[in-house]
Amino acid sequence: MGKNILVVDDSESIREVVSFTLENEGYEVKLGNDGKDALKHLNGDPIDLVITDLHMPEMDGIELIKEIRNKDQYQRVPILFLTTESQASKKQEAKDAGATGWIVKPFVPAKLLAALKKVMR
Amino acid sequence: MDNFKQKFQEEATENLAELEEALLKLEQSPQDSDLIERVFRYMHSLKGGGAMFGFNQLSEFTHHLENVYDQVREGNMQVNQGLLDLTLDAVDHLKVLLHQGDEMSDETQTRHKNLDIQIRKYLQEKQQEPETPQNSNQRQDKTKTFYIYFEPEERLFDNGTNPLFLMDELANLGQAYVMPCLDRIPRLDQLDPQKCYTHWEVVLVTDETEDAIHDVFIFVEDQARIDIHRLSQGNLLENSVFAQFLEQNYRKDQLIGLDAIKYVAQHQESVQPEAHTSQSRDASSGKSGNQGTGGQQNQGKDTGNQKPASPKANGGGKKEDAISSIRVESEKIDHMMNLVSELVTTQARLSLHADQSEDNELEAIAENVQKLTRQLRDNAFDIALVPVETMITRFNRLVRDLSNSLGKKVRLKTEGTETELDKNIIETLTDPLLHILRNCIDHGIETPEERRRAGKPEEGTIMLKAYYSGASVHIQVHDDGKGLDAEKIKQKAVKQKLISPEASLSQKELFDLIFTPGFSTSTNVTDVSGRGVGMDVVKRNLAEIRGEVEIDSEPGTGTTLTVKLPLTLSIIDGLLVQISDNKYVIPLSAVHKIYAANHSDVVDKFNNLIVLDGERIPFFYLRKEFDMPEAESQTEEIVVVQYEGNRIGLVVDTVIGEYQAVLKSLGKMYKYQDMISGATILGDGTVALVMDTNKMIDRFTSDYQQQINVES
Incomplete structure (x- = not known):
C-alpha cells in the first residue's frame, strides 16, 4: 500500500513536479493549492507526510503546520516545508510551529526524495 | 522536466500579471502590508519556479527584486514611486525573460544589466546575502570510523520526527553499530508515550565526510545534542577486538561513553589489528547496521513502545482526491464547444424522429439523450467562462501609464x-474596452488644474462596473470628466458632412454620432486616441460578438459608456414559436411568461394594450409587424418578454416548446438587419430564426414613433 503524501503549494508547476516525482516512486499524492485548501484532506484520511510551501495565499505554510499539529490524528505526521536559502528566520519559525524538516528550493527530484527518506519510510 | 517547463511559463505569466496588479494596487496604498506580502509572494514563486525549471537568469533577477521587497516587508524600506516604476519595468523585463529563457538577445542583456544594477542599488547598504555553505562535495576516499552521540529532546516526536529513520540513514552512509540507551525510560505508569526517552551511541564506518553525518541530523540540530568524533582512519568495526569490546560492553541501560570507546580505539590503533575470523565478523554484523534496514530490528523493538503515533500505513478506505484544477489549451475548449453544438443539433433530430416513431423505448432514450446533452452543454459553457477580472490588470496598467504620460x-x-x-467574448472585448478607456483618459478626464477649477477632486475616477442583466452582461465605464459637448459634436458632424445643419437631433442621437465612421471629436490629434481608429471601430468590434454599446453623458459631470454583451456566443436556450408557416426562437432568458389570448383581444386594438394578471401590458402582434395576414384561429399566444425593465407581449400563433438553439450566423448578406440574431437548424432540417427581442422591440417602437410623427 502506497504512502499518502499531501503536497501543498500555490504554484501549479511545483505541485506538478513534486507530485510527478512522488507518484513515480509509488506514493499516493494529494494536492492542496494553499493551506486552506489543504485542510480538506485532513478530514480523517490517512496522511503519512505533508510537503508544504511556506508562502501561500489564504493560509500560509506556518499556519497550516500549526493546524496540522492541532489535530490529534495528524499530531505526529512528518511535515516538510519548501524554502529558499535566504529564509533562515522562516525556517526557525516553521520548526517552532512543528515542522519536521525542509527542502531547499530549487531542488531536483533526488533531493526531494532524500529529504523525504529522512522523515518517512 | 521539459513538459513542466511550458506549464511553468504559463503559470509564471499569470503570476506576473497578478504581480503587476498587486503593484498597481500598492501604488494606491503603499502601506498595505497585505499587498507587500502578496508582491513578495509572487516574486518568491517566480524565483523558486524559475530556478527549478531552468530559468536561471529570471530566477536570479527576481531574487534581487525579492530581496528589496523583503526589506520593505521588514519595514526597513518604504515603497515609493521610484521603486514602483523600477519594479514595473522589471516586471516587463521578466515577461521577456520568461519568453527568452536563459538565452537572452543582446538588447535584453543590456536591459537586464541595467535593471539589475538599479535594483541592487536599493540593496546597497543592506547586508550582503549570506551565502550558506553548501556541502562541500570533496569526498575523501579514505574510510574513517566515527563515534556519534545523539541525544534528542524529549519532545522530539512533536515535530513528527522519527529518530529511527535517522539511525537508518546513518547506517546507509556505511557500516553502523547502533547502540540505543534506554536508561531514561521511566516505569510504565509514569511513561508518557508522546516523549522520546532514548538516546543513542553509534559507531559509524563511512567514506563520507563529517559534513555528511551532520547532514543526516540537519532537521534536528536544534532539538538534540549531537556529538560527532572521528575515532580513527580505517574500519574499526572490522577490528575484532574493537567489535568484541562493543558487543561485550553494550548495555541497554548504560552508555559506554566516548572516552572508553576512544581509549579502545586508540589502543587498537597502536596495536597491530589481529587477524579476525570470519565468524566474529558475522557475529558483529548481526548487530551492526549494514546497508539497509535489517540492522535496525533491535532498536525497532526496543523503542517500539514509545512510538505509538508513528505514521501508519493506510488501511483500506483510501480516497482518491482529484486534481482541483487543470490547465487546458483554449483551442481544445473551442473544439469541444463546436462538438457540443453539433451534438445539440443532432440530438434535436433524434428527438424529432423519436417523437414520430411512436416507439416508446426510443422516445425514452431520446429524452435521456436530450437531458444529457443539455447538461453537457451547460457544463461546456461553464468551462469556457472567464471572469472579467482577467482583463483588469491590463486596464490598470494602461490607466496608470497613460495618465502619467498625459x-x-x-x-x-x-x-x-x-x-x-x-x-x-473576453478576448474580443479587451481591445474595444482599452480604446474606451483611452478615450476616457484622453478626452474625458480633465487635467488636475482644470478639475480644480471646476471644483472637482484633482484625481479623476473611472469606474468600470460589470454585472449580469438578464441574458446579458453589462460592462459600464463611467468617468467623472468633463462629459460630452453636444453642440461641439453637432458642429463637427456638420463639418464632416455626417448630418445636415438643419437636422434636429435629440441629445442621445447626437451622442450616438460618435460611433459613426469618420468621426473624432478631439480637436487636436494626440497619439493616444486620435490615431484614426474611432469609436466606430469599437462599435463594429462589439457587434461581432453581438454586443452593443450605448453612451450617455452629462456635461461637466462625466460620461457613461455601457457595453451590453451576450453571455455566450453559440448556443442559447430558446422558446420555439410558430408564426404562420415559420418557426422562430425567442431567447428563453428574455421570456417572462406565456399567456393564451383570444384572437379578438389582440387584433385591431387601438392602443395595443392587454390586461394580463391584472396588469396592462403593451404588446405587438407579430403577424402584423412581419407583414403577414391575420391568423384564422381563435386563440393565439402571448409571450411576455423583458424589455429594458418593462414587460412587452409578443403575440405568436403557437408556442411549440423549449428548444436549444445552436446559433448560426445568417451570413454577410443579412448583416445589416439586427432584429434576427441568427438562425438555427431544427430537428427536421428546417431553419428557425432567432429573434433579438430587444432590437426587435426597439425597431417596432421607433416605427410607431415615426408613424405618429407622420400622422401628427
Whole structure:
C-alpha cells in the first residue's frame, strides 16, 4: 500500500513536479493549492507526510503546520516545508510551529526524495 | 522536466500579471502590508519556479527584486514611486525573460544589466546575502570510523520526527553499530508515550565526510545534542577486538561513553589489528547496521513502545482526491464547444424522429439523450467562462501609464469583476474596452488644474462596473470628466458632412454620432486616441460578438459608456414559436411568461394594450409587424418578454416548446438587419430564426414613433 503524501503549494508547476516525482516512486499524492485548501484532506484520511510551501495565499505554510499539529490524528505526521536559502528566520519559525524538516528550493527530484527518506519510510 | 517547463511559463505569466496588479494596487496604498506580502509572494514563486525549471537568469533577477521587497516587508524600506516604476519595468523585463529563457538577445542583456544594477542599488547598504555553505562535495576516499552521540529532546516526536529513520540513514552512509540507551525510560505508569526517552551511541564506518553525518541530523540540530568524533582512519568495526569490546560492553541501560570507546580505539590503533575470523565478523554484523534496514530490528523493538503515533500505513478506505484544477489549451475548449453544438443539433433530430416513431423505448432514450446533452452543454459553457477580472490588470496598467504620460491623475475603480463571460467574448472585448478607456483618459478626464477649477477632486475616477442583466452582461465605464459637448459634436458632424445643419437631433442621437465612421471629436490629434481608429471601430468590434454599446453623458459631470454583451456566443436556450408557416426562437432568458389570448383581444386594438394578471401590458402582434395576414384561429399566444425593465407581449400563433438553439450566423448578406440574431437548424432540417427581442422591440417602437410623427 502506497504512502499518502499531501503536497501543498500555490504554484501549479511545483505541485506538478513534486507530485510527478512522488507518484513515480509509488506514493499516493494529494494536492492542496494553499493551506486552506489543504485542510480538506485532513478530514480523517490517512496522511503519512505533508510537503508544504511556506508562502501561500489564504493560509500560509506556518499556519497550516500549526493546524496540522492541532489535530490529534495528524499530531505526529512528518511535515516538510519548501524554502529558499535566504529564509533562515522562516525556517526557525516553521520548526517552532512543528515542522519536521525542509527542502531547499530549487531542488531536483533526488533531493526531494532524500529529504523525504529522512522523515518517512 | 521539459513538459513542466511550458506549464511553468504559463503559470509564471499569470503570476506576473497578478504581480503587476498587486503593484498597481500598492501604488494606491503603499502601506498595505497585505499587498507587500502578496508582491513578495509572487516574486518568491517566480524565483523558486524559475530556478527549478531552468530559468536561471529570471530566477536570479527576481531574487534581487525579492530581496528589496523583503526589506520593505521588514519595514526597513518604504515603497515609493521610484521603486514602483523600477519594479514595473522589471516586471516587463521578466515577461521577456520568461519568453527568452536563459538565452537572452543582446538588447535584453543590456536591459537586464541595467535593471539589475538599479535594483541592487536599493540593496546597497543592506547586508550582503549570506551565502550558506553548501556541502562541500570533496569526498575523501579514505574510510574513517566515527563515534556519534545523539541525544534528542524529549519532545522530539512533536515535530513528527522519527529518530529511527535517522539511525537508518546513518547506517546507509556505511557500516553502523547502533547502540540505543534506554536508561531514561521511566516505569510504565509514569511513561508518557508522546516523549522520546532514548538516546543513542553509534559507531559509524563511512567514506563520507563529517559534513555528511551532520547532514543526516540537519532537521534536528536544534532539538538534540549531537556529538560527532572521528575515532580513527580505517574500519574499526572490522577490528575484532574493537567489535568484541562493543558487543561485550553494550548495555541497554548504560552508555559506554566516548572516552572508553576512544581509549579502545586508540589502543587498537597502536596495536597491530589481529587477524579476525570470519565468524566474529558475522557475529558483529548481526548487530551492526549494514546497508539497509535489517540492522535496525533491535532498536525497532526496543523503542517500539514509545512510538505509538508513528505514521501508519493506510488501511483500506483510501480516497482518491482529484486534481482541483487543470490547465487546458483554449483551442481544445473551442473544439469541444463546436462538438457540443453539433451534438445539440443532432440530438434535436433524434428527438424529432423519436417523437414520430411512436416507439416508446426510443422516445425514452431520446429524452435521456436530450437531458444529457443539455447538461453537457451547460457544463461546456461553464468551462469556457472567464471572469472579467482577467482583463483588469491590463486596464490598470494602461490607466496608470497613460495618465502619467498625459499629466493627469486618474484612478480606475472596478466593481463586479467576478462576472463571467465566454472567453471568446473576453478576448474580443479587451481591445474595444482599452480604446474606451483611452478615450476616457484622453478626452474625458480633465487635467488636475482644470478639475480644480471646476471644483472637482484633482484625481479623476473611472469606474468600470460589470454585472449580469438578464441574458446579458453589462460592462459600464463611467468617468467623472468633463462629459460630452453636444453642440461641439453637432458642429463637427456638420463639418464632416455626417448630418445636415438643419437636422434636429435629440441629445442621445447626437451622442450616438460618435460611433459613426469618420468621426473624432478631439480637436487636436494626440497619439493616444486620435490615431484614426474611432469609436466606430469599437462599435463594429462589439457587434461581432453581438454586443452593443450605448453612451450617455452629462456635461461637466462625466460620461457613461455601457457595453451590453451576450453571455455566450453559440448556443442559447430558446422558446420555439410558430408564426404562420415559420418557426422562430425567442431567447428563453428574455421570456417572462406565456399567456393564451383570444384572437379578438389582440387584433385591431387601438392602443395595443392587454390586461394580463391584472396588469396592462403593451404588446405587438407579430403577424402584423412581419407583414403577414391575420391568423384564422381563435386563440393565439402571448409571450411576455423583458424589455429594458418593462414587460412587452409578443403575440405568436403557437408556442411549440423549449428548444436549444445552436446559433448560426445568417451570413454577410443579412448583416445589416439586427432584429434576427441568427438562425438555427431544427430537428427536421428546417431553419428557425432567432429573434433579438430587444432590437426587435426597439425597431417596432421607433416605427410607431415615426408613424405618429407622420400622422401628427
